[in-house]
Amino acid sequence: MSAKVNDDLLTERRKCEFNVEELTNYLDGGAQATQNRRKLEDKVLSTKGLFDEVPEEYLSHKEKYENAVRKAVVYYKAMKEAEDPNQTEQERANATYRSLLHAAVFKDNSPFSLHLAMFIPAILGQADEEQKKYWMKRASKMEIIGTYAQTELGHGTFIRGLETTATYDPKTEEFVLHSPTLTAYKWWPGSLAHTANYCVVMAHLYINGKSCGIQPFIVQFRDEETHQPLPGIKLGEIGAKLGFNTVNNGFLGFDQHRIPRNRMLMKNAQVLKDGTFKRSPNSKLTYGTMVYVRVVIVNGMANQLARAVTIAVRYSAVRRQSELKPDAGEPQILDYVTQQHKLFIGIASSHAFTLTAKWLTRMYQKVTADLEKGNLDELPELHAIACCLKAVTTTDTSVLVERSRTSCGGHGYMLSSNLPQIYGLVTAACTYEGENTVLMLQTARSLVKALEQAQSGKRLSPTMSYLSEKVSSRLKWDNSIDGIVKGFRRVAYGKVESAMRSMRKYVRSGLGPEDAWNMSSVQLVAASEYTSISEADIRQLQDTYEDLLGKIRPNAVGLVDAFDFRDQILNSTLGAYDGRVYERLMEEALKSPLNAEPVNQSFHKYLKPFMQGKL
Numbered sequence: 050m051s052a053k054v055n056d057d058l059l060t061e062r063r064k065c066e067f068n069v070e071e072l073t074n075y076l077d078g079g080a081q082a083t084q085n086r087r088k089l090e091d092k093v094l095s096t097k098g099l100f101d102e103v104p105e106e107y108l109s110h111k112e113k114y115e116n117a118v119r120k121a122v123v124y125y126k127a128m129k130e131a132e133d134p135n136q137t138e139q140e141r142a143n144a145t146y147r148s149l150l151h152a153a154v155f156k157d158n159s160p161f162s163l164h165l166a167m168f169i170p171a172i173l174g175q176a177d178e179e180q181k182k183y184w185m186k187r188a189s190k191m192e193i194i195g196t197y198a199q200t201e202l203g204h205g206t207f208i209r210g211l212e213t214t215a216t217y218d219p220k221t222e223e224f225v226l227h228s229p230t231l232t233a234y235k236w237w238p239g240s241l242a243h244t245a246n247y248c249v250v251m252a253h254l255y256i257n258g259k260s261c262g263i264q265p266f267i268v269q270f271r272d273e274e275t276h277q278p279l280p281g282i283k284l285g286e287i288g289a290k291l292g293f294n295t296v297n298n299g300f301l302g303f304d305q306h307r308i309p310r311n312r313m314l315m316k317n318a319q320v321l322k323d324g325t326f327k328r329s330p331n332s333k334l335t336y337g338t339m340v341y342v343r344v345v346i347v348n349g350m351a352n353q354l355a356r357a358v359t360i361a362v363r364y365s366a367v368r369r370q371s372e373l374k375p376d377a378g379e380p381q382i383l384d385y386v387t388q389q390h391k392l393f394i395g396i397a398s399s400h401a402f403t404l405t406a407k408w409l410t411r412m413y414q415k416v417t418a419d420l421e422k423g424n425l426d427e428l429p430e431l432h433a434i435a436c437c438l439k440a441v442t443t444t445d446t447s448v449l450v451e452r453s454r455t456s457c458g459g460h461g462y463m464l465s466s467n468l469p470q471i472y473g474l475v476t477a478a479c480t481y482e483g484e485n486t487v488l489m490l491q492t493a494r495s496l497v498k499a500l501e502q503a504q505s506g507k508r509l510s511p512t513m514s515y516l517s518e519k520v521s522s523r524l525k526w527d528n529s530i531d532g533i534v535k536g537f538r539r540v541a542y543g544k545v546e547s548a549m550r551s552m553r554k555y556v557r558s559g560l561g562p563e564d565a566w567n568m569s570s571v572q573l574v575a576a577s578e579y580t581s582i583s584e585a586d587i588r589q590l591q592d593t594y595e596d597l598l599g600k601i602r603p604n605a606v607g608l609v610d611a612f613d614f615r616d617q618i619l620n621s622t623l624g625a626y627d628g629r630v631y632e633r634l635m636e637e638a639l640k641s642p643l644n645a646e647p648v649n650q651s652f653h654k655y656l657k658p659f660m661q662g663k664l
């Protein structure tokens with residue numbers, strides 16, 4: 050008999066003014082896609098051995114990892130078996146686009162995540178046709194497990210400063226990989242420590258003493274049979290982190306480690322047997338894997354944010370607290386306008402990120418198709434947009450997930466709510482794949498160039514076209530969508546123009562261009578992300594905004610129900626569909642090993658002698 054659903058949630062669902070299933074279908078890309086996603090989730094989540102007997106938060110660091118590897122093997126096999134052979138690639142992609150299936154199994158991510166998220170994309174984007182054929186066969190069948198090893202102990206942002214060297218030896222037709230210093234050790238790559246046996250290494254190529262820039266190499270570092278590190282390889286785990294504690298982030302040092310010439314991934318640049326170096330048409334094509342992942346992250350943020358606001362909104366419909374009016378009983382905390390303000394922006398942002406992710410994915414696919422034909426024209430714009438959207442969506446998601454947690458009071462601080470773990474996952478994305486400030490400055494670089502082109506009368510690309518609009522500074526505001534968008538474009542233009550004016554002022558004062566850039570960099574970051582509007586209009590928009598909160602209120606639970614996250618994926622005592630929060634909090638508390646006995650052994654060993662003055 051299914052447990053009774055919380056009365057308040059029942060009432061909320063009755064009040065909802067729209068068809069929840071229709072919104073779910075829209076988010077999935079149609080009723081069939083919803084059906085495919087649900088079918089995949091049903092199949093995979095019915096697999097034995099996927100879920101923890103003891104909550105992983107009560108395991109040691111080492112046990113957490115070992116348990117995660119056990120689940121990763123079961124999960125990967127279940128996913129493979131669940132794949133519908135009759136489905137097209139596109140239908141399969143749609144079924145997983147919104148699915149957070151892995152989140153039902155791994156609260157802190159899988160030790161296989163880098164294999165799927167970066168190792169395979171790096172092969173697809175950096176290997177030539179022959180290499181792709183060979184390595185994709187092995188990687189897609191999980192005969193090998195890989196990661197992406199770029200960051201070093203001493204360098205993450207500045208790729209051109211990476212110290213790992215790959216020196217070509219024409220006599221043996223090999224590359225010699227070496228970590229000349231401690232800071233040259235690869236540091237951070239997920240799965241590197243104990244899980245993977247191959248990696249794509251980004252290293253500084255030298256031929257006959259001449260630098261040939263940073264190039265990608267596919268390197269085996271563990272024996273495929275014994276899993277022992279190969280000779281000349283130093284390996285280990287980097288230690289406990291805020292999150293990602295089952296991703297197995299590791300370090301790797303090379304000591305004159307030799308690999309065959311065909312291990313340099315040669316789609317863009319090539320090294321011939323005699324050591325002739327054939328340059329890439331654009332050295333930044335080597336950075337292509339990062340552009341791809343930045344695009345994926347935007348969609349990932351939408352899904353993770355949707356998960357957090359689902360937990361917080363359902364909890365806010367169940368939790369009653371304080372007094373809004375004397376003798377009127379304790380209201381649902383969702384009736385406080387401050388609570389609506391905290392949470393509804395998260396719902397809207399998740400939808401906005403989903404739509405943005407779809408748009409950015411289409412742009413990425415178009416530009417990548419152009420690159421295949423040798424047309425690199427739109428690569429700089431894709432880079433600038435991907436940098437900006439990755440930085441903005443990860444920053445906003447981190448803020449909004451933390452706001453979801455703090456809007457749930459003390460219970461939001463419980464690991465059993467899953468809000469802290471979701472925060473750990475999303476806040477990492479502000480750093481990995483390009484630290485956000487650094488990426489915003491890359492976007493700013495493109496904005497400044499675009500404004501200079503606009504001022505010299507050149508046509509701009511659609512995404513930068515607002516920089517060529519001669520919009521009157523006395524723009525009459527109205528709070529229609531069109532009016533608001535026009536306002537944002539006007540202010541965004543002003544921010545870029547102000548940053549550029551500031552740089553020119555510094556150059557006139559005698560600073561070099563680099564120092565002038567650095568002195569203006571706070572404005573440059575703001576120009577990439579920040580827009581504000583004039584004082585008089587804030588009141589008008591504020592009234593509109595508060596009015597909107599009231600309109601959303603009766604539909605809040607329906608809006609998060611439409612994300613259609615099953616309880617295993619939410620993995621939360623506060624967010625379950627039935628709203629039985631208090632029973633679930635108690636059930637989870639009783640799983641703590643400390644509750645196995647009424648008196649813990651530390652009383653007899655320490656407390657009692659201490660309290661009796663005997664210690």
Ligand SMILES: CC/C=C\C/C=C\C/C=C\C/C=C\C/C=C\C/C=C\C=C\C(=O)SCCNC(=O)CCNC(=O)[C@H](O)C(C)(C)COP(=O)(O)OP(=O)(O)OC[C@H]1O[C@@H](n2cnc3c(N)ncnc32)[C@H](O)[C@@H]1OP(=O)(O)O
Binds near residue numbers: 167483
């Ligand atoms: C696995 C977790 C899964 C789930 C977690 C839960 C939720 C998250 C949701 C989704 C997650 C999905 C996937 C996650 C996958 C992985 C995460 C885990 C692992 C993370 C891995 C990593 O972090 S890999 C390492 C990432 N490192 C970086 O990004 C380094 C950042 N630095 C740079 O990119 C570059 O150094 C730089 C761009 C800052 C500067 O490069 P540089 O060579 O110095 O260039 P400049 O001299 O500044 O010249 C700039 C000019 O070059 C052009 N340019 C720069 N970059 C590019 C590019 N990529 N493409 C095209 N063009 C480029 C730029 O436009 C300038 O051109 P100009 O014409 O202006 O000169």
Ligand SMILES: Cc1cc2nc3c(=O)[nH]c(=O)nc-3n(C[C@H](O)[C@H](O)[C@H](O)COP(=O)(O)OP(=O)(O)OC[C@H]3O[C@@H](n4cnc5c(N)ncnc54)[C@H](O)[C@@H]3O)c2cc1C
Binds near residue numbers: 196236237480481
């Ligand atoms: C959870 C997690 C997983 C990761 N997984 C991987 C992985 O699988 N593979 C991999 O290769 N890497 C991985 N990384 C590493 C990640 O890519 C780097 O941490 C990131 O690129 C930042 O580099 P850094 O840590 O060396 O910081 P630094 O580059 O040292 O930057 C430190 C700070 O300096 C400032 N700064 C630096 N440069 C500039 C600039 N030009 N302008 C203004 N300010 C600047 C910024 O405030 C920045 O936060 C991972 C990181 C995390 C947190």
